Amino acid sequence: MSRRLLSWGILVMICSLLLSACASGSNTEANTAAATEQDTGTKVVKDYFGEVTIPQHPQNVLVLSSIYAEYLIEMGVPPQMVIFVPEVEPDYRAPYFEKNGVQMIQAEQYQYNYEQLLSLSPDLIVGIGVGMEPGTYEELSKIAPTVAINADSEMKTAMPDLAAIFDKTEVSQQVLATFDAKAKQAREQIQQAIGDKTVLILRVESERYRVMGPKAANSSAFFYQTLGLHSPEAIKDSTDWFSPISLEALPDMNPDYIFVEDRILKDHDNTESMKRLKENKVWASLTAVKNDHVFPLKTSDFVHGVGPVGSVLLMNNVVEKLVK
Structure with missing residues (x-):
């Protein structure tokens, strides 16, 4: 083979390699651009107030309800931040959030510090829609796209809607199952242990007593x-979450078990009302009290x-x- 042909062959090979590299680089750039576009895309979802455009893949999610934050964690999409009201939270939840890398933003109950929330730079805010005031929603929406879930805090109504927002429907179904x-196992244990015996949930407040309607x-x-x-039979049809009662009405209920x-509640002290309850002769006459079937129940x-x-x-x- 002549030197001229050899040189020509080498030149063709070099050109082929360069063209291949350029094509590969173009494909890589195109793929990167497509991935970036997907990551920075948006989608439209429906919430309690209508339609809202949110990030397809939010990176700094602020959840206004610690209950909703728990739902998201258990579905595998822990938020970055959650509003946290220490005095009303159950004991397990702070360590639980810490374990899952969720930053707790301490706040007062039922109040939002909009300047504080703005400084957190969320790219998505998620909260309970039922009960949220339109003015509150408007202020939150000025900070970041806000989804007010069309549900209350109850697990079986809220979790499916949250799951739909974060594409976790199948996971949520597994969690609920x-x-x-x-729950079925617990229900069967209770039924086997106490049968049809009655249970009363009694709420003690600073100036009154209330009972939970079933x-x-x-x-x-x-x-x-x-x-x-x-x-108890006396309140079996009550649809009120908690109804005020007088202590004199307790004998008509006479439950077998009482959770007190x-x-x-902020700025409320129930010491005196709890003392009045325990010193009352009516209280002492109840079946649950006589049998030492009275148990404490934390609001949180x-x-x-x-x-x-x-x-x-x-x-x-x-x-x-x-x-037992």
């Missing part, structure tokens, strides 16, 4: 439906401590007290 299985939502549903507890909530555990983690802890506590 696991919870249902645990046909209300949220925690009423947890105690009287999920766990299958039986309420010493309600946690059943009002804020709900979720795949908290509700199981509460469930276990109720089973421990009733199944």
Whole structure:
């Protein structure tokens, strides 16, 4: 082979390699651009107030409800931040958030510091839609795209909507199925242990006493439906979450078991009302009191401590007290 042909062959090979490299570089750049476009894309979702455009893949999510944050963690999409009100939170939740890398933003109950939230630079805000004021939603939406989930805090209504936002529907179904299985087991244990004996949830406040109605939502549903507890006959049709009562009405209910909530409420002290209750002769005459079947119940555990983690802890506590 002549030197001229050899040189020509080498030149052709070099050109081929250069063209291949250029094509590969173009493909890499195109793929990177497509990935970047996907990461920075948006989607439209429906919430309590209508439609809202949110990031396809948010990087700095702020959740306004610690209950919702628990739902998201258990679905495998822990938020970066959550509003945290220490005095109403159950004991397990702060360590739980720390373990899952969620930054707790301490705040006062029912109040938002909009300047503080703005300084956190969230790219998505998620909160409970039911009960949220339109003005609050508007202020939050000025900070970042805000999704007010069209649900309350109850697990079986809120979790599916949250799952749809974060593309975790299948995972949420698995979480709920696991919870249902645990609840069924607890319900069967309680039924076997106490049968149709009655259970009353009594709330003690600074100036009054209230009892939980068995046909209300949220925690009423947890105690009287999920766990299958039986309420006293006198209030069996009550749809009120908590109804005021006088102590003189307790003998008409005369429950076999009583869970007493010493309600946690800012600037309220229930010491005197709790003392009046325990010193009252009516109280001493109740079947549950005589049989030492009165158990404490923390506000934080059943009002804020709900979720795949908290509700199981509460469930276990109720089973421990009733199944002996």
